[in-house]
Amino acid sequence: MKIIVLSISAYKEKDAIVNAISEDESITFLARGIKDPKSKNASLNNILTVADIELMDGDFKYPILKGSKPLLTSLKIGMDAEYLASLMLIDEMLLNLFPEEERNMMFPYLEKALENLKTTNDWMMTLLIFMAQVIRLGGFQLEVNRCVICGSKRKIVAFSFIDGGFICQNCFNEEIIHDLNTNQMLLLREVVNSDDYHLKSSDYLLDDVKTLFIKFIQFIEEAFGYHFKNLRLLSL
Ligand SMILES: [Zn+2]
Structure with missing residues (x-):
């Protein structure tokens, strides 16, 4: 599912709750480890990243991030x-x-x-x-x-x-x-x-x-x- 990240709130340790929109709805999910720059999902830790994500249900009130592929990151070299x-x-x-x-x-x-x-x-x-x-x-x-x-x-x-x-x-x-x-x-x-x-x-x-x-x-x-x-x- 293609999403755009709108907000990231620290949850515990390196986890975060991510709020995003897809073409059809607003979505909130738990992303484990994304506060760690080495995480393969770390691009989701920046607002307005466009990414393709996969979620799974788990033992948590929100769905849990299974994997992600960045499509457009808002970060770039020479940002003013x-x-x-x-x-x-x-x-x-x-x-x-x-x-x-x-x-x-x-x-x-x-x-x-x-x-x-x-x-x-x-x-x-x-x-x-x-x-x-x-x-x-x-x-x-x-x-x-x-x-x-x-x-x-x-x-x-x-x-x-x-x-x-x-x-x-x-x-x-x-x-x-x-x-x-x-x-x-x-x-x-x-x-x-x-x-x-x-x-x-x-x-x-x-x-x-x-x-x-x-x-x-x-x-x-x-x-x-x-x-x-x-x-x-x-x-x-
Ligand atoms: Zn007139």
């Missing part, structure tokens, strides 16, 4: 603080924004985000696209293809997070908050409509990517009622 902080932020979102029984919905997006982060090191764009998917699956889909009020595709003049989408000239009034400039609105549309990770932050103005990043963080905090703890290491 921002790469690590991005992993921690991604993990924090999974663990805190979704109830345990719904976390597996994020599995395909999470797996692609981890691959992209590792191969491109483009943490800002990877996290932007990942956050757009978090927002959508959390039930707060942003309307970026038409006016969120009347549905018109013409004369879009603003984007408002409070209203949840683009606003056209006819619907715009002075009470509507203008959250983004035109370039940022175009970037937002590409990010929200992207179903993969082909966008690169270097194709856009750094200030626009940063602005959207900060707005997404604020929007998620407000919409999900959660305060992030792992933002400090990112240069925003």
Whole structure:
């Protein structure tokens, strides 16, 4: 079964209780000896490792790890603080924004985000696209293809997070908050409509990517009622 590790808690001696998601469900299992770096299952002792695992039932409240094969480890040579902080932020979102029984919905997006982060090191764009998917699956889909009020595709003049989408000239009034400039609105549309990770932050103005990043963080905090703890290491 393919899983992604979300959290590891020490159990006793070198054992740990691992919480993970598969494509179908959240899973908790006992992994004997994984705190020992020489263990053949030691890669599971790192958050966001993607692995193929085999479990067995035993004399314990959780199933017990029988064997594992790492498919993608988040560790890499030359890891910088921002790469690590991005992993921690991604993990924090999974663990805190979704109830345990719904976390597996994020599995395909999470797996692609981890691959992209590792191969491109483009943490800002990877996290932007990942956050757009978090927002959508959390039930707060942003309307970026038409006016969120009347549905018109013409004369879009603003984007408002409070209203949840683009606003056209006819619907715009002075009470509507203008959250983004035109370039940022175009970037937002590409990010929200992207179903993969082909966008690169270097194709856009750094200030626009940063602005959207900060707005997404604020929007998620407000919409999900959660305060992030792992933002400090990112240069925003
Ligand atoms: Zn309208």
